[in-house]
Amino acid sequence: VDAKEADFVTSTLNGVNPADISEVIRELDAEQTKFVIDLLDVEVGAEIIVNLEEDRQSLFLENFTADELATFVDQMDSDDGVDVINELPIEKREEVIASVENEEKAGYILDLLRYEEDVAGGLMAKEMIRANLNWTIQQCIEEIRKQAENVEKIYSVYVVDNEGKLLGRVSLKKIILSEPDALVADIYEEDIVSVGTHADEEEVALTMQKYDLEALPVVNVKGKLVGRITIDDAMDVITEQAEEDRQMMTGISGDVEEDDTVWVLSKARLPWLVIGLVGGLLGAKFISLFEKDIALIPAMAFFIPLITATGGNVGIQSSSIVVQGLASYNAFEDTLLKKMLKVFFVAVVNGIILALIVFGIVIFSTSDQAMAGTVAIALFSVVLLASFMGTVTPLALDKIGINPAMASGPFITTANDLLGLTVYFMVAHFLYGF
Amino acid sequence: VDAKEADFVTSTLNGVNPADISEVIRELDAEQTKFVIDLLDVEVGAEIIVNLEEDRQSLFLENFTADELATFVDQMDSDDGVDVINELPIEKREEVIASVENEEKAGYILDLLRYEEDVAGGLMAKEMIRANLNWTIQQCIEEIRKQAENVEKIYSVYVVDNEGKLLGRVSLKKIILSEPDALVADIYEEDIVSVGTHADEEEVALTMQKYDLEALPVVNVKGKLVGRITIDDAMDVITEQAEEDRQMMTGISGDVEEDDTVWVLSKARLPWLVIGLVGGLLGAKFISLFEKDIALIPAMAFFIPLITATGGNVGIQSSSIVVQGLASYNAFEDTLLKKMLKVFFVAVVNGIILALIVFGIVIFSTSDQAMAGTVAIALFSVVLLASFMGTVTPLALDKIGINPAMASGPFITTANDLLGLTVYFMVAHFLYGF
Known part of the structure; x- marks a missing residue:
């Protein structure tokens, strides 16, 4: 070339x-x-x-x-x-x-x-075969012949009334197996799934997946057939969505790939790293408030990574479960209160178990009861707090129209780190009675 | 009910x-x-x-x-x-x-x-319409009629020779538009994409997505047509894969959903939290080696979260880009060496920028040159190291047949934390000349 x-x-x-x-x-x-x-x-x-x-x-x-x-x-x-x-x-x-x-x-x-690009109207194509309810199969075949150039993949012929309202469909298989003079009205399937032009692209993809459809007709508010979405577009939506979530979670902005240039790759990653950096510096500032405590009992510093790492892990787990729940459009949603109660109980169970393990190990290895107690109580509090934040943040983001997967990203985990440190040093300060 | x-x-x-x-x-x-x-x-x-x-x-x-x-x-x-x-x-x-x-x-x-469940043979169905090269269209239609009950969605009729070898396909559209006495041999498309029975399910999904296929014929080693995979199964593979990657990254084992019981949810999350806990305790043990240094200069403790958080962020970003690269089966792979060089340059660029920012801020707010230098150098080293680990780990996991998304999970991030701390305290120890 x-x-x-x-x-x-x-x-x-x-x-x-x-x-x-x-x-x-x-x-x-x-x-x-x-x-x-x-x-x-x-x-x-x-x-x-x-x-x-x-x-x-x-x-x-x-x-x-x-x-x-x-x-x-x-x-x-x-x-x-x-x-x-x-x-x-x-x-x-x-x-x-x-x-x-x-x-x-x-x-x-x-x-x-x-139409917006991310709604059904933006995904649909206008090319499709539509047949009037009063046509014969032969007329359908003529229409297919006429449109053969325009419509590459047919799947189904959509049946409409005189006003263009979607009534049902006839599969190509049925057309092949029917007599040419059979009436569409006699053989079409009335049971048809469709979406409105303003349906969200995720809803489109989930609907097609749920009903195993290879093409989904799109209707306007009056029920008139205006287009159809084919399965390849729905698949693209699903992969793009997964990709976007993953990038949100890993803190890479924009669509980067391994084979982009060094500069493009650096630029995509820097913003999030700088956010993390600022968070880290705030953390440093915060810890410095306890400088005297640390000088007196350096052991307090030992458990900083333990606290922040556990808080981060718990937060990501919680938000991930919530994000998954939001994505699956469950028909029977628990109420928010019931959801929060459950999150709370899971956090209590995990928090107690982790706190006990840490208490045991610290007592065993240092016999410093105050330290063991501090770390255990701080860890328990951090698990509770991180669970709460990890649950509330994606729900809040979703409410204000931001991709909730963002909640698993660097911004929120940094905030969690800071919260965890606060709890840790407050508990320590209190228990040691400075 | x-x-x-x-x-x-x-x-x-x-x-x-x-x-x-x-x-x-x-x-x-x-x-x-x-x-x-x-x-x-x-x-x-x-x-x-x-x-x-x-x-x-x-x-x-x-x-x-x-x-x-x-x-x-x-x-x-x-x-x-x-x-x-x-x-x-x-x-x-x-x-x-x-x-x-x-x-x-x-x-x-x-x-x-x-067949294994995760290869083409495990995804395919045996139900499909096959037509001999020498048939007429009328014979195809008869076959469709005979199989109408068995094959719910037809899409294409697959054309085989007398030995059952896959030669091509005829779309339903073409069957409708052809004369009944036309010969299959004259109208079938020879250009057909197929996969072997042992093709990996991800390869199957990517192939169907790439060529926009709604059904993919499966052939055995001799090229004989043995089944076909429909698009709904490929879509399930894609969503399952995305789900699995997400769970790997967030450290939740097994398939948990919001509406499982408290105990199920706790159990799925605990193993990873305990791994994180053990890592945190190892970190504590490690930091305790520097107890005297910290007692002397408590400010050393301030930057612990900064170092671990940045290391974690860089590591996750790197491994995420690699995982994405592994998933996309790119035709033109850079050599491993070229890849590593690029990762290295990106890390150097980001590392220098971050180190300069931190150096400036620490000098400005504390005027402690040794501390600013320590943190900046440690941060730069951690960015390099975490980039390297984040790149090598998923490649290594992929080589030994483990899902590389695992590399973004708690296990590896914990390891990264420990590495970062090691670098930090070693640099500090060296610069302060203890």
Whole structure:
């Protein structure tokens, strides 16, 4: 590619699956990518553009004129077309849409641009097969033939009434097995799951997973069929969500990968490290208030890591269980009070056990009763406190619309550390009677 | 349900989607569940049993006789049937399989029992439509009609030669649009993605996601078509994997949920907390070696949380990036050396920045140059060390076949804490020249 040997590239990539070409192209820069895509079929090129990682798309699209982009968008499903257009600067968007040859598609895209990217309306494609309740199977087949170019994967034919309201579906299997003159009204399945245009993307993914659907019809507030979401988009939602949660928990901002440059990797990690640093410095400041106590009894310093580490572990465990609970949309939610009571009991049980272990070990190894008592009581308090914080924080974050997985991240664990230290030194101060 | 009012249950649940009934049933115990399922159609009951969470299945299945189970298994796809049978004690397995009426299905299940649960062979179902290369479309349709009961979702007809070797596929859409006397050989797509029976379940899920497939054919070593995996199973693999990674990272053993009992929740969390506790006690023991130093300069104790927290954060970030890299099966892997070099440079950049910040702040607030130098140098060393450990540990775990996400768990972070403390006190000892 570096040598721009067009013949070699064309002959090598000819007939290769676009998904595989996409993988190779990840290693190239924007200009090289354009060079390769220009050599390929428009159809294959369109698929590769769709497969590009989101953060590379906008950079890459700059190299194409509005006309060139329009020919690619012409080959895409409307949902993918919208995603690409959303990556463009506002002025270029209109230019591209105006140049899309297929007017129906241009209309679809304009329509889809109205929705947020993370709701059902933003995930759905307008391409699908719809059949009127009064049609025969033969008419359905004619419609499929007409739309064959537009709708790559059909799965089901959706049945609507004269007003376009979604009534049910007929599977392709049933169409194959029915007589051509059978009426849709006689054979369609009325029992159909659908979502509204404003349903959250997570809800979409969970619904498709729960009912094992490969396509989910989307209806507007009046029950009119306006689009459908296919399983590949739902899968992307699930993996993105898992990825995002993991990054929240590990304190890496943005979408970084092993093969990014040193500087990109450093930048993504620094903000959280600095937050941790500030927390650590606050901790240092706080401990320094007890400087005299420590000078008198240096053993107090020994257990600092024990206290902070246990507080951190308990906090992360608690918030993780809450985050999981929030994600699973359980039908029968316990009340908040009942939830908190349970968290409290679990914390008491674990706190007592851990405190007893520590008390035993410290007494056994130092015979310093005051120290053993201090550490045990502080540890018990820290477990209670960290459980409480670990439960409340994700719930609170969720309420104000922030990803609750954030609660397992560095910011909150640092806060937990500080709280733990406070408890520890207060208990010590009290027990030793300074 | 408590009052066992059969009529009420039947009338309420009649016509409700089995996936919804499954959700309601999660709130019941094994006996109540059996009561409800006995009232429902065998077909619906079978679907509910498949939907039961894995850890409840075995408990629940004890309440049924082998004969009863066999009638349910008769209604399941072979892949689900095997999953259920795998939950039974060995003796009962044979009994159930012997009682399955559909002999073909019994044969399928026996065949599938040979595979591990986490490879392609363990995920696939034997039910699918296969067509000989020499058939006409009409013959395909006849085959679909014959198998309509067995194969719930068809997606594609797989094309095989006389030896049963997989050659390609014909989509249902194409079957609908082709003339009945067209030959399969003339219209089938040769370009087909398949996996071997021993492919890892993660590879299966990634392949289906990469190529946007809703069904993936499975072939044996000779290229013979032996089964197919549907997208719902791949989705389950992805969510389970994400869940497992999350639990590894947060130190919760086993599959716990918010609505488990206090005792179950405590038990799942205790082992990791105890590991953390032992680590903390080792840390205490270690710090106690420096008791005299601390008595002299209590300020040394102030920065303990700063050092351990930063080490922990850096370690988790590094291992998280590596784990992500391992999961994505990148085609162009950097060499190990190149990877380590990059990790090293990122660590140097971040380490220098953090060290400078800390040095500035400590000098500014205490004017204690030795202390500022100690903390800065120790912090820099800890960032380097934690990056190294965070990178090497998941790679090493992956090599010996342990889930690398474990490296972000409490065990490793505790080890990192200890390492960080060692570095800190050694540097302090050296700089202060005790």
